[in-house]
Amino acid sequence: xSSLNPPPQPSPESDDQARAIEKWGTQRxxxxxxxxxxxxxxxxxxxxxxxxxxxxxYADWESQQREPVTAEDFDRTDGFYFGTNPYIRxxxxxxxxxxxxxxxIGCGAGSAACAFARAGAHVTAVDITEQAxxxxxxxxxxxxxxxxxxLRMDAEKLDGLADGRFDFVxxxxxxxxxxxxxxxxQQVARVMKPGGTGLIMxxxxxxxxxxxxxxxxxxxxxxxxxxxxxxxxxxFYTDGYYHKHYSASQCAESLHQAGLVTERTAxxxxxxxMIPFVPEGLRQWLKSRIGWLLVAHVRKSDS
Ligand SMILES: C[S@@+](CC[C@H](N)C(=O)[O-])C[C@H]1O[C@@H](n2cnc3c(N)ncnc32)[C@H](O)[C@@H]1O
Numbered sequence: 248x249s250s251l252n253p254p255p256q257p258s259p260e261s262d263d264q265a266r267a268i269e270k271w272g273t274q275r276x277x278x279x280x281x282x283x284x285x286x287x288x289x290x291x292x293x294x295x296x297x298x299x300x301x302x303x304x305y306a307d308w309e310s311q312q313r314e315p316v317t318a319e320d321f322d323r324t325d326g327f328y329f330g331t332n333p334y335i336r337x338x339x340x341x342x343x344x345x346x347x348x349x350x351x352i353g354c355g356a357g358s359a360a361c362a363f364a365r366a367g368a369h370v371t372a373v374d375i376t377e378q379a380x381x382x383x384x385x386x387x388x389x390x391x392x393x394x395x396x397x398l399r400m401d402a403e404k405l406d407g408l409a410d411g412r413f414d415f416v417x418x419x420x421x422x423x424x425x426x427x428x429x430x431x432x433q434q435v436a437r438v439m440k441p442g443g444t445g446l447i448m449x450x451x452x453x454x455x456x457x458x459x460x461x462x463x464x465x466x467x468x469x470x471x472x473x474x475x476x477x478x479x480x481x482x483f484y485t486d487g488y489y490h491k492h493y494s495a496s497q498c499a500e501s502l503h504q505a506g507l508v509t510e511r512t513a514x515x516x517x518x519x520x521m522i523p524f525v526p527e528g529l530r531q532w533l534k535s536r537i538g539w540l541l542v543a544h545v546r547k548s549d550s
Pocket of ligand 1: 356403
């Protein structure tokens with residue numbers, strides 16, 4: 248097993264990268280959405296096909312070479328992952344999970360799964376796409392990690408995973424893309440041990456991004472005339488084919504329905520500036536209130 252290691256440090260380009268990632272609505276993502284929309288696939292198949300075509304690697308959506316290949320490429324991807332998501336670096340205690348059973352749902356290129364494994368956890372990482380499975384396996388292999396199993400699974404039916412198996416379930420920016428996120432929360436509760444904990448990040452409805460981008464696309468771009476609404480117009484500016492945004496109370500209620508207790512929620516944002524030129528103190532304050540990312544820290548009760 249690899250030695251205990253903290254997560255990789257952010258690369259100096261992380262801020263630029265966060266901006267590139269937030270710059271959804273590129274020609275490529277828009278074309279892909281149109282193609283998928285025209286197909287008669289089931290919703291979760293549309294979700295899967297989107298991510299098979301554009302896996303999450305923290306590379307620019309328009310870039311021709313988006314997939315990490317070498318060990319250096321993966322180190323860069325890991326640096327972008329932890330750099331653009333400062334909340335994970337600051338709030339997830341990787342080393343406390345040594346020896347524990349950890350599940351990551353929606354592992355993307357495997358940056359978090361590898362960090363959990365390097366910290367000594369027994370990790371299972373799942374994703375709905377072959378691409379993510381391939382990338383995560385390669386990331387682990389290049390790092391010499393052996394305590395990580397990677398499986399292709401839909402979070403709505405984690406059939407191969409036993410009830411009560413995991414001490415910690417982690418999912419960052421994934422379940423809101425599934426056609427039925429509430430079904431995913433039920434699966435999280437099922438596979439978590441009694442007394443186990445988890446961290447789930449979904450998109451935040453009371454965020455500046457949701458309302459301003461929504462208004463821009465509805466009014467300035469005229470999508471309201473084609474019958475679009477705030478929820479449906481997200482397709483034009485956000486990643487993935489399908490996404491649900493939650494307020495903190497809606498999220499806690501959905502998790503409660505699934506059998507999970509939300510111990511606390513936090514609002515955060517990527518590393519990039521939400522509004523240019525605002526001073527750092529105000530920037531942090533805004534991020535913690537109207538940021539785009541809503542994080543729920545959950546627990547399954549002992550009984
Ligand atoms: C925005 S990416 C996030 C990836 C990674 N967590 C990260 O933050 O870099 C969303 C990921 O969720 C996966 N995904 C979407 N729906 C899923 C589902 N129903 N079950 C499992 N994985 C899913 C996608 O394939 C994709 O890899």
